[in-house]
Amino acid sequence: MAHVLKRILIKLLWVGVVFLGITVISFWVIHLAPGSPTDLQTTLNPDAGIEARVQLEKLYGLDKPLHIQYANWLKRLIQLDFGQSMSGDHRPVWDKIKERLPLTFGMNVASMLLTLLIAVPIGVTAAWWRGGVFDKLSTVVVFIGFAMPGFWLALLLMLWLGIAWPILPISGLTSMGFDSMSPMGKLWDVTKHLILPIFIYTSGSWAGMSRFMRSSMLEVLRQDYIMTARAKGLSSRVVLFKHALRNALMPVITILGLSVPALIGGSVIIESIFALPGLGQLFYQAVMSRDYPLIMGSLVLGAILTLIGNLLADIGYGLADPRIRVGQGGKR
């Protein structure tokens, strides 16, 4: 038990260090870049002179040295205060993020599940009958899927399903007249709008994942315990599902955790193509208006989601493999 606690403690401590590292680098990069959030507000207004600019900078605390700005930002963050947006409506950053988080998060989770549903059967089948027709065919498809730029596939699908044979909406989250729909109608309407985006999300990860599943499965099938299981006379089915699959899934779980940053990054493009009001779109707007607190807030949130993903992957790993639960001081 002490082992487990110690391992969790070290893990959490490490998560804290990584988190600090990420915030330091982000803060530094973003604030040292030329230009400032006051540029937009002062250049748009011809009456605003140097004084107005200085005043604005003072208001935002941009006149202080960088490390003091960082310390202040961190102090507020500990109280879960992400600060106020510097552009447009000047609302608290957290409020702006909060209303957009469910959409992006929901799409990410849905596409992860879909990825697993597609990739695991493909990888397992290809590995089980290695060198067979399915293996060869799926390898070709996987290579093409791997090289397919998601935003291009999105354009093609919009062209096909949205314009040539319009069965799916290609823009926004709701149709016109959404407010007058029944609750079920609303749900169906939103779902319809999300089918293409989630499909595109998934298209970015299923190929790599099924390739990974295949090699992980091949690795496991080579192990002695699989031969033992077969030698015992167990049926292929039992060997496959009880012995091989469970072990082969472990590295896949880890990769799934590591794929969180890519999913979050992908949200910028996908939400921009489909005009969806999610976190990616918010971040894009924040970058364009140099809204420092909003940029930092989004980056921090992305980092937190990534760290949670990694942590969950670690826990999942531990659950799947008792050897790791005993732990050897965090070394793998």
Next chain:
Amino acid sequence: MKRKPLKRVSPWARHALLILGGLIVGLMSLAAVFAPLLAPFDPNFINVDALLLPPSPTHLMGTDALGRDVFSRILFGGRVSLWVGFVAVGIATSIGLTLGLTAGYFGRIVDEIIMRGVDVMLCFPSFFLILAVIAFLEPSLTNIMIVIGLTGWMGVARLVRAETLTIRERDYVLAARAAGAGSIRIIVRHIMPNAIGPVLVSATLGVAGAILTESSLSFLGLGVQPPDASWGNMLMEGKEVLGIAWWLSVFPGLAILFTVLGYNLLGESLRDLLDPRLKQ
């Protein structure tokens, strides 16, 4: 020492994927290098008499909303992709190689610090960071290459470190040390050449990744700026006229798909070639 394969398979069939990947990469590279000679039109020549023409013998891939020849623009866009791919991967590989060798050779605290730095970088939603930096620094080809390079070295560092860890225990390294060679000399002359195989593989795959990232950035309007052509910004322009001019959205995407496919095929088959253990 060469062993004979049990079943005689012709080398062409055995390395079909390698050859296919090499062919695609070679063809795309040649097309990019000789773009000025191959392009039937000036890629930036605006022709108001030829707006949004569908593909025809004169304009093989049609024309865009400004009457520019899409085929010529794709050829010139290929130069951007190739250039970004090579420079960005060059930067990423140099950083990754240096840090990986250092971490693996010196071990202990040096290793710990570098590898934890890698962990931190891997937790970044790196596309967010790339986007922010590019938007701040003014989008330009140079900035894109540098930023993609600076955010893409972690995989190489891990790979090289792992290789170095095993190589440094080899007898020839011990022999070199006994002969009085310094650390730098051992690293550069004895370890690096033996760790270069996997680096080559990851660099090949890295070119594909960099091309994809560049086209995504250009698609968002944060990459190569008009009027210069890049596959990404051609797709951005194509999106505006999606309903009336399919050729603007189809051909640049095909170019990306083929190029990335080529580098991936090349990289993966190089990996099999260099590490027969994985093939089995």
